[in-house]
Amino acid sequence: QSALTQPASVSGSPGQSITISCTGTSSDVGGYNSVSWYQQHPGKAPKLMIYEVSNRPSGVSNRFSGSKSGNTASLTISGLQAEDEADYYCSSYTSISPFVFGTGTKVTVL
Amino acid sequence: QITLKESSPSLVKPTQTLTLTCTFSGFSLSTSGVGVGWIRQPPGKALEWLALIFWTDDKRYSPSLKSRLTITKDTSKNQVVLTMTNMDPVDTATYYCAHNPPTITLIPYFHYWGQGTLVTVSS
Numbered sequence: 700q701s702a703l704t705q706p707a708s709v710s711g712s713p714g715q716s717i718t719i720s721c722t723g724t725s726s727d728v729g730g731y732n733s734v735s736w737y738q739q740h741p742g743k744a745p746k747l748m749i750y751e752v753s754n755r756p757s758g759v760s761n762r763f764s765g766s767k768s769g770n771t772a773s774l775t776i777s778g779l780q781a782e783d784e785a786d787y788y789c790s791s792y793t794s795i796s797p798f799v800f801g802t803g804t805k806v807t808v809l
Numbered sequence: 810q811i812t813l814k815e816s817s818p819s820l821v822k823p824t825q826t827l828t829l830t831c832t833f834s835g836f837s838l839s840t841s842g843v844g845v846g847w848i849r850q851p852p853g854k855a856l857e858w859l860a861l862i863f864w865t866d867d868k869r870y871s872p873s874l875k876s877r878l879t880i881t882k883d884t885s886k887n888q889v890v891l892t893m894t895n896m897d898p899v900d901t902a903t904y905y906c907a908h909n910p911p912t913i914t915l916i917p918y919f920h921y922w923g924q925g926t927l928v929t930v931s932s
Binding site for chain 2: 800
């Protein structure tokens with residue numbers, strides 16, 4: 700099971716919106732409404748930001764939103780803030796295993 | 810309040826078997842829909858899912874590591890144990906356990922995570 704493909708890095712200025720893509724296949728991202736997104740600050744455990752493509756857990760800012768089109772899912776961060784600087788990982792259910800994670804994206808706030 | 814905490818030896822030798830223990834509170838692994846999973850992260854690298862056990866004792870493993878992994882649960886102790894055989898230096902990583910909540914769709918995801926435990930494989 701290959702990892703889902705994410706851009707290595709995305710950057711933006713405070714207040715801007717950025718979008719992180721997560722590309723898979725019809726056997727994972729495209730086949731199920733199961734994409735979740737995790738934020739990880741250095742030295743910390745991952746934190747769930749989005750589940751089932753577009754649902755936000757209680758306590759997660761509404762500046763974070765998720766969507767999916769075909770085999771590609773996206774995480775959009777609007778009104779970018781310094782605290783959003785972190786690594787972000789997508790994951791998806793697959794036809795052969797419950798999870799595959801993405802390659803990870805480092806978000807830099809300029 | 811849901812919390813999870815991993816425990817393990819910090820150093821194991823190549824070819825040895827690693828035993829990881831996840832001790833949790835705030836939920837029960839006998840509750841319908843609940844699961845606990847293990848994920849690892851080598852230094853500077855991406856997350857990798859390893860294994861997942863459900864309230865029914867249904868177990869799922871990463872296809873690439875299945876032959877080396879065994880996951881078990883002790884509901885009375887609120888613990889999940891993962892063993893990984895034949896450890897190699899490439900298995901050096903931070904190992905996390907995480908809570909999979911009940912979902913209507915039965916599609917799992919990880920909501921609460923432990924702090925992680927760093928395991929180094931070296932002779």
